[in-house]
Amino acid sequence: MTTAPDEKLPSPPPERSEKRRPDWMLMTQKFLKHGTAIASFSPSSGFLSRAMLRGIDFDKAQCIIELGAGTGPITAELLKRVKPHTKLIVVERDPDFCARLRARFPGADIAEADAAKMDELLDSRGIPTVDHVVSGLPLPSFPAELRDAIIASSARRLSPEGDFRQLTNMPYVYWRLYRKYFQQVKFELVPLNMPPGGVYTCKKYRTDAPGNNPASA
Numbered sequence: 001m002t003t004a005p006d007e008k009l010p011s012p013p014p015e016r017s018e019k020r021r022p023d024w025m026l027m028t029q030k031f032l033k034h035g036t037a038i039a040s041f042s043p044s045s046g047f048l049s050r051a052m053l054r055g056i057d058f059d060k061a062q063c064i065i066e067l068g069a070g071t072g073p074i075t076a077e078l079l080k081r082v083k084p085h086t087k088l089i090v091v092e093r094d095p096d097f098c099a100r101l102r103a104r105f106p107g108a109d110i111a112e113a114d115a116a117k118m119d120e121l122l123d124s125r126g127i128p129t130v131d132h133v134v135s136g137l138p139l140p141s142f143p144a145e146l147r148d149a150i151i152a153s154s155a156r157r158l159s160p161e162g163d164f165r166q167l168t169n170m171p172y173v174y175w176r177l178y179r180k181y182f183q184q185v186k187f188e189l190v191p192l193n194m195p196p197g198g199v200y201t202c203k204k205y206r207t208d209a210p211g212n213n214p215a216s217a
């Protein structure tokens, strides 16, 4: 077969080799390489992913931002539920995970970025407020200043009835930690996950939260 000189052969998508590895294998490899920056050796189960979204009123939500999407188990559940009027932004720092997310969810707004850049990501899209922050970030293992800053940005962007949802693979352990930031913290245990996990749903950012310095906002 000959090819006209000006006819470009399609280049293989960058995620092609990524597609060959199952999600759990990619996650385990990343965990072995990066440890606490990934924090989980396997993607969240369907049970945990659905629990992360329980109670969200998808008819009302105008904007949802997911932080730390990994291979996308929660993203998949979000995309099944979001309505056409809802803006969904999916943030993930790792390029291999982003390649997989883009291959799996073509057309979704996948931002390869640090969650600490949340304000810039929202500003560049002209979005002032968010109804739900859905975080899979390993926040407890972040340096305190970074964790404070990400939670502060999230909280300042939340609509009055909005919430900050945080995934965990260590049930109940961090309840006190999230109570330092929010007045209301509910925890739902999800045993059907490997390892058992759960979801903190947090509301009402505290005026005395670590890192709450409105002057610097």
Ligand SMILES: C[S@@+](CC[C@H](N)C(=O)[O-])C[C@H]1O[C@@H](n2cnc3c(N)ncnc32)[C@H](O)[C@@H]1O
Pocket (backbone or CB within 6 Å): 037, 038, 039, 040, 042, 043, 044, 067, 068, 069, 070, 071, 072, 073, 074, 091, 092, 093, 094, 097, 113, 114, 115, 116, 136, 137, 138, 167
């Ligand atoms: C525990 S995994 C959760 C993955 C996925 N949400 C799930 O439930 O299976 C944490 C994810 O957060 C990502 N991550 C860690 N630090 C981040 C940061 N500063 N900004 C954006 N993503 C980050 C990691 O690359 C990883 O994909």
